[in-house]
Amino acid sequence: MKIYQKEIQLPEFKRGYHIITNILVEAVPELQTIAIGQFQAFIKHTSASLTINENADPTVREDFESHINKMIPENMPYYKHDYEGADDMPAHIKSSMLGCQVQIPITKGKLNLGTWQGIYLGEHRNYGGNRKIVITVFGAE
């Protein structure tokens, strides 16, 4: 078994959900040499997230933003951690609810995703900046 790792910095994305599958896959060409393995992307932030969801219809990503904002709203009266802005504490909770990593099987040199699956960046801050992601790929040739 072999293992490869790479750290990348994303372009800045606006608040919401964005498909970044191709950016991540293109960063590790070594995955094409792996017959059976796993691919992990890990985001090094606590106010953004990585998750897998529908890759075709942009309204799914808009509905994610609408409903998750309702589940985890800004300005709840009991929030104490508010000095970084109203979007900050909800961003932390969203990050843990959606998770900061995706772990995907590799089969014959490709991510073995379902037809409709893509990797979402959840950007939960209004101005999140350039997010850093560590990609680890391992398996057998």
Place this chain on the structure above:
Amino acid sequence: MKIYQKEIQLPEFKRGYHIITNILVEAVPELQTIAIGQFQAFIKHTSASLTINENADPTVREDFESHINKMIPENMPYYKHDYEGADDMPAHIKSSMLGCQVQIPITKGKLNLGTWQGIYLGEHRNYGGNRKIVITVFGAE
């Protein structure tokens, strides 16, 4: 270290939460040869999920269905992605909240789960069909 992978298709399950630990374990007999390792099950769909929870009392699974339906309801006025039915958009959000994969330590040829832990399939569509799962097992003999 060795690695094995298998793709299976589940029987059709009705909407709700179902324990599928045995189906997954029986699909990869190679895991019995691994002394220390990891087991991953990855569901190739965006309207179903895999999670770990209580394996004994069926009312836990019923309460999951009741409360998660309340957290992530159908027919919210702001949903735009509605052409596949009222159960579709909530299914996508549930899938990302619960996750599409479980990653479990292997110890002495067995999943090293707690006494009360089992693997749940979350079927979030009314008629979800036969779900596909990729199982990857790796470790040292």
Place this chain on the structure above:
Amino acid sequence: MKIYQKEIQLPEFKRGYHIITNILVEAVPELQTIAIGQFQAFIKHTSASLTINENADPTVREDFESHINKMIPENMPYYKHDYEGADDMPAHIKSSMLGCQVQIPITKGKLNLGTWQGIYLGEHRNYGGNRKIVITVFGAE
């Protein structure tokens, strides 16, 4: 590639969110020998969770407790699984929403976390007792 595994028992923590990064890292000194790899911590319980979040300001952890209690409250009229106490069924749902494991890249013998990331234990029971965690570490020297 090499793989190591260890099972530990945590001290008892009170209900809420607690940073346990150092406890977990110190349990597996072998991770210092891994140049590229992954670290997994898996909690063997269905009423506690492991997640990654902000490691500096304790009010983030207090806000987690406040808001997640609101998202997943006690005593909902439809809960059927109530014989272990009002805190039990919400604890199961929280465990699946936050997850029972964290999987973190290892780079040059250390967890490759972001500056502000730490590993949270989510203790969701009023009296959860001593929780068991399996740590698996693998990679290349």
